[in-house]
Amino acid sequence: MRDNPSLKHIPIAIGGNRHERGVIATCNYPARAFGVRSAMSTHEALKRCPQLTLLRGNMEKYKSVSRQIQAIFLRYTELVEPLSLDEAYLDVSDCSLFHGSATFIAEDIRRTVLQETGLTVSAGVAPNKFLAKIASDENKPDGLFVLSPDKIKDFIHTLPLRRIPGVGQKTAEKLTQLSLTHCRDIVTLGEEPSTQMLALLLKHFGSLASTLIKRSQGIDERPVQQSRERKSIGVEQTLAKDLEQLEQAQAELLKLLPTLEQRLSQSGKASLLQKIGVKLKFSDFRQTTVETQSNQLNMLLFKQLLEQAWQRRQDKAVRLIGIQLGFKTFCEEQLSLPF
Structure with a gap:
């Protein structure tokens, strides 16, 4: 455009x-x-x-402009955490421009990016990463939303749980089934969750319970990190024609392996490999992923995972095949339980 x-x-x-x-x-x-x-x-x-x-996409163009915009961010702060080609967190706590006003800094960044690249930017200004991410979606495609500390309580009170990063469609559906649709349904800002609520969330969501509780209170203690830890890599292919035979799927899986091997080598994280997985999308657009623990690219295991995923197709053909790797991570949030 x-x-x-x-x-x-x-x-x-x-x-x-x-x-x-x-x-x-x-x-x-x-x-x-x-x-x-x-x-x-x-x-x-x-x-x-x-x-x-x-x-058609033009990835080289996107990467070039992304580098240009990242360079603009670095004029304001060294604490820049890229999320993707077109999104990043900036910690401007120590930026002295505009007397330290994050709002004016965000406005100036938007103005500079538009002037130098011809692209509009939406921004969210808030006390932490979670709230800034939510705020950045409020006035798209070309706007600014400021969530000051005095407005957080009212904002969080009415925030749908489905808008919390990490809450996908299936999680949102399960929350709704439990009559949990908004942050206020889990916990009141500034208060601890009830014992019953904590037990309910742990039962149905496991480790995600910690994130749900914290985000429902507007809490996010994660710092802005200049380098982000990569948790996974993968490769997938939408097929020209739906597959109805397992042998066909096995042949397509073999074609994906060299690309995955190359991406693993480029990542430099082979020693941190922890699990492998196979993803299938069926002709009715349902999809499934089967994973297992492994510290190597084991073709036999990939085939076994494919066979397990294949059993879930309910007589539907397969339109997409993917293989993926998961790495050990070192900065997972822990849930503190009362004793």
């Missing part, structure tokens, strides 16, 4: 073309108005928006 102004006001998406199977990587707001969204199949996106313009 920046490079071709004629695209600005029409629905566009990055994701293959009309004659190939694929998945939408991202789309603009005119396309979202039709219900198109990231990770949707190209076929479904075209059903919802027949006039959708599909474009």
Whole structure:
């Protein structure tokens, strides 16, 4: 849209073309108005928006502009934690510009990025990472939202639990089944959760209970880290034609292994390999992942995991195959239990 102004006001998406199977990587707001969204199949996106313009991605361009924007961030603070090509946390506590006003700093960053790259930026200003992330989504696609300490209580009180990072669709559905839809349903800001609530969350969500309790109180003690610990890598392929035979799936899995081996080598984390997994997406768009502990790329184990995942297809064909690796991590939140 920046490079071709004629695209600005029409629905566009990055994701293959009309004659190939694929998945939408991202789309603009005119396309979202039709219900198109990231990770949707190209076929479904075209059903919802027949006039959708599909474009190929250009990763080298994205990386180049991302580096340019990251360089702008570093003019304001060294404490920059990239989340992806187009998102980052900045800790501006020690920035002396604008008398230390985070709001004015964010405004200046937005203005500078627009001037130097031609791209708009949405920003959230808040006391911690979790609240800043939520705030950054409030006034998209080109806005600023400030969540000052005196507004946190009212904001958190009405915040849907599904908006907490890490709460996916299945977790949100389970929470709803338990009559937990908003942060206020778990705990009141400034108070400890009841013994009954703690037991309920531990029973149904395990280690995620700690995050749910803390975020429902607006608490996030994680510092902004200049380098982020990578937890996993993977490779997957949307197939040109659905597969109905296990042998076909095994052949496709073999094709993915060299790319995964290359990414593992490039990551420099082979010694931290802890688990491997296989992901399948079926023709009805259900998906499943099967994992097991392993410190090496064991092809026999991958095949066994594929067979286990295959049993879950309920007579549906397979449209996507993926293999992935998980690494040991050293900064997981711990849940403190009362005794």
